[in-house]
Amino acid sequence: MLLNLTEEQIIQLAPDASSVKAGKGLATGTKWVLLEYSERAIWGHCQGSGRTPYQTVVDVKNIAFQCSCPSRKFPCKHGLGLLFLYASHSDLFREAEEPEWVTNWISKREEKAEKKERKAKTETPVDEAxxxxxxxxxxxxxxxxxxxxxxxxxxxxxxxxxxxxxxxxxxxxxxxxxxxxxxxxxxxxxxxxxxxxxxxxxxxxxxxxxxxxxxxxxxxxxxxxxxxxxxxxxxxxxxxGYPQAKEEVLAGEAITDQWMVLHKRSRKVNELNTETYWLYGRQSRRFAIYLNFITPGSLPEVNLVPGSVYEGELCFYKGVNALRALFKTSKLSNDAFTPTFCKDLEEATAHYREALQQNPFTEDLPILVENLRLAAKGNLLYLQDAHNKLIPVNVEDATRIDILSVTGGKPFSAFLLANDISWELNSIWYQSDYYFWRDERN
Missing domain, CATH: 1.20.120 (Four Helix Bundle (Hemerythrin (Met), subunit A))
Structure with missing residues (x-):
């Protein structure tokens, strides 16, 4: 198989719930008159109400979409439907040579990426005065x-x-x-x-x-x-509020690793949508934050899928225990892994205190902890470990219900963002399966 995305991971790529519903409605072989794949992409012809089918393609190396339909949503329902169908019935796709429209689209994407990389390496003279x-x-x-x-x-x-x-x-x-x-x-x-x-x-x-x-x-x-x-x-x-130039960041030392996407958060302020991804390195055991800034009418530079793993090089911004980073190279990997967790809340809080001592401006510190349960005490909600240590936790009501339905009240491992007053629960692992909840606020 080219890629191994779950239905939940594909849902996270959708712009809204209606697109998910429409995409699932197209995830059937009877809607497509052509279904093919290559090493780089999957594509198909989806028969709509018109005479000419829509041409839809997905770059499976970097998770990008292209469709001939007039929809302004990205990805459109046809792109989502194609991914849903491949995830559930890959046997319906036959291996084939890429048609010209697929090759041209991927080539333009690669050319754009190479041009961007060359531009980053180009030393333009600076008027120092x-x-x-x-x-x-x-x-x-x-x-x-x-x-x-x-x-x-x-x-x-x-x-x-x-x-x-x-x-x-x-x-x-x-x-x-x-x-x-x-x-x-x-x-x-x-x-x-x-x-x-x-x-x-x-x-x-x-x-x-x-x-x-x-x-x-x-x-x-x-x-x-x-x-x-x-x-x-x-x-x-x-x-x-001083920015660090991307060229300067990418010129720094790169850390090559397999990076798992732990969580994704979307925030929209004054028409600017900011996507924040938290990553974890398999070998380095280092956390990283990748940001996408998306203006109206533009497409994100990178589509990262929560729960997926990407092989690549990350360059970190300068600072004290800085987490923000940029991808120098990246490609989607099917080599999944489970991250390393703190064994209990005592170890996790010790890690948090150490981070605060090194940098008092630390906020939303990423932490992984295993063997936890949700515990209610009055109107407050806590995380409880095997030693009955409690720490206040911030969880949306719908997410709390989902977690209890998944785990049945049994222990799970969690990705948390730690702060002084309470910690925020964002995604969990239960019986080796990863669960993520959409995090969007305006």
Missing amino acids: AQAKRQATRHRKVLNGIDDLQVWIKDLLRNGLLNVPERAYSLFDGIARRMVDAQASGLANRLRTIQEIDFYNDSWKYKLTDQLGKLYLLSESYKNLEKQSQEWQYEIRTQI
Whole structure:
């Protein structure tokens, strides 16, 4: 077989539930007048209401779609239907030479990828004087913004925090906009995160003071940037909102491994869709985060399927225990594996404390733990290990019900994102099978 995707993994590629339903409706041999495959792709002709069948192809090496139908959804129902059909009835496909329309499409994709790689390697002359001037101007703007932020934080604490919940939006929105004007988008994002705290939950006081403390520490660190090590300078600048050029990242040392996709999260803000993928290296045992930024009308650079494994090279951004990375090379692999888990919550919390000591700005730390159960205590939900140690966990109600239906209340292994107040449960392994729940918010 070319690829071994489960139905759940294919569902994660769909743009919405209606596309999944329509795609499943096309996952039958009677809907297709042609079904073929090669080493690189599967393709077919789907008979629609018109005289001419739609030509649909899937690049199975990099999971990409192309269809002659007029749908604006990506992937369309025909691409999903073709994948659903191949996953369930691969015997209906016959091996064949690629027709010209398939070869041309894949060749253009490969040519585009090669062109992008050549561009990344091309050394374009840099006007160092102009660059230094721009950097100095931005540095002054950030410092001025930080001065205003620190005065704002001190005034907020001086006036007290009890009335923050009732005026959270107006309170944080203005200063967040000021940070955007100061070209400190990282500080603006932190302020918006504070603004989104659930102030109806009793834990809001802890979350607010924790976030304000980190915000002040970060702003003070930038004011003393030159006193920091080079690694910390990269970390602080990134946290403030300075970008690291892709070319610079890809020029760094690459880690070659088999990378399993642990989880995918989609967030849409002001028409920009951000896809976040958490990865885990089989040999390196290293976590990584890959980001896709998708503007309206554009297609994602990479389609990663949760639960799948990709062989390739990852280049990591500079910083203190940085997780964000870029693929230098990648291809889908059928060589599945199970990651290495912490044996209990004590080991997991020790790992979390160590990460915080190394970098106090650490948030959403990826952790894998085995032998867990969901446990309710009053209105709160916890993770419980074999030693009866408990830790608060954040799980959507629908996901909690799904987990209980899958496991029957028996122990499972989990991928978690750890934070100070509670940990977020995102995907599980039960009896060696991987389960993932769609994570989308606007």
